[in-house]
Amino acid sequence: MTLENLSSNKSFGGWHKQYSHPSESLGCAMRFAIYLPPQVANGQKVPVLYWLSGLTCTDENFMQKAGAHRAAAELGMAIVAPDTSPRGDHVADDESYDLGQGAGFYVNATESPWHPHYRMYDYALNELPALIESVFPVTNQRSIAGHSMGGHGALVLALRNPARYQSVSAFSPISNPVNCPWGKKAFTAYLGKDSSRWAEYDASLLMRDATQFVPALVDQGDADNFLTDQLRPEALAAAASTSNYPLELNFREGYDHSYFFISSFIEQHLRFHGRHLGCGSNY
Numbered sequence: 173m174t175l176e177n178l179s180s181n182k183s184f185g186g187w188h189k190q191y192s193h194p195s196e197s198l199g200c201a202m203r204f205a206i207y208l209p210p211q212v213a214n215g216q217k218v219p220v221l222y223w224l225s226g227l228t229c230t231d232e233n234f235m236q237k238a239g240a241h242r243a244a245a246e247l248g249m250a251i252v253a254p255d256t257s258p259r260g261d262h263v264a265d266d267e268s269y270d271l272g273q274g275a276g277f278y279v280n281a282t283e284s285p286w287h288p289h290y291r292m293y294d295y296a297l298n299e300l301p302a303l304i305e306s307v308f309p310v311t312n313q314r315s316i317a318g319h320s321m322g323g324h325g326a327l328v329l330a331l332r333n334p335a336r337y338q339s340v341s342a343f344s345p346i347s348n349p350v351n352c353p354w355g356k357k358a359f360t361a362y363l364g365k366d367s368s369r370w371a372e373y374d375a376s377l378l379m380r381d382a383t384q385f386v387p388a389l390v391d392q393g394d395a396d397n398f399l400t401d402q403l404r405p406e407a408l409a410a411a412a413s414t415s416n417y418p419l420e421l422n423f424r425e426g427y428d429h430s431y432f433f434i435s436s437f438i439e440q441h442l443r444f445h446g447r448h449l450g451c452g453s454n455y
């Protein structure tokens with residue numbers, strides 16, 4: 173296993189570290205960041221929250237802007253944040269911000285020129301957790317969370333793989349991508365024009381049909397400029413009502429789509445995951 177340590181910074185008694193590694197699923201070097209709480213210094217293994225970021229992000233946005241380290245340190249929870257797509261000169265790209273590098277949408281692409289590298293679903297579900305669990309002092313207890321495109325990714329991964337995750341949460345997720353401009357553009361490019369093949373990556377359609385449940389928490393700002401056109405939380409609410417899914421959906425007055433919103437409620441999300449991961453004093 174070739175794992176290159178790119179940076180290390182002490183934070184709230186634990187460590188924030190960035191790594192690069194050759195990814196088999198993506199066929200390129202891939203970067204991720206990990207926050208290791210202080211408990212690991214005592215030889216303790218800790219559970220992991222995977223965080224999937226949104227359009228234009230790298231591994232850095234969440235770690236530097238969300239303010240999650242204090243609660244993770246208290247709870248004894250590792251957080252892993254991968255980059256949002258494969259990267260490199262040999263990797264297909266597009267000049268728009270919502271397709272190509274920085275916009276992997278957590279799918280396995282089937283279409284040219286994307287399919288050789290754009291396999292973020294496999295990477296986030298299998299390759300990254302296998303690497304993390306073989307190298308770092310963590311247990312195999314996982315939860316998953318994300319923002320916007322990453323909220324879509326987190327919900328889809330948990331809904332399709334309920335045995336893999338203890339809990340799922342999202343801020344401002346793209347809840348019904350088959351019915352919004354971001355989703356239609358990305359899915360047409362990555363998955364092809366036949367929209368019947370998009371359903372396996374649509375959180376609302378998956379939640380409507382779910383029979384196995386992962387506790388789910390979603391926060392949505394009501395002043396989010398993407399709310400009506402792109403995010404469609406009402407579709408997720410309707411789906412949860414159909415399947416009796418254990419979804420807590422909160423609308424937060426005055427909050428927008430930014431990391432100011434995420435940083436205002438991230439502690440509540442970490443405590444929610446902590447209860448399901450069995451860490452911290454509040455479970």
Ligand SMILES: N[C@@H](CCC(=O)N[C@@H](CSC=O)C(=O)NCC(=O)O)C(=O)O
Nearest residue numbers: 226227228229233269319320321322431
């Ligand atoms: N540049 C675009 C919008 C880009 C944007 O808002 N990205 C969000 C995620 S949006 C959905 O996935 C983000 O997290 N940005 C990074 C950050 O640190 O805020 C535009 O101009 O409209």
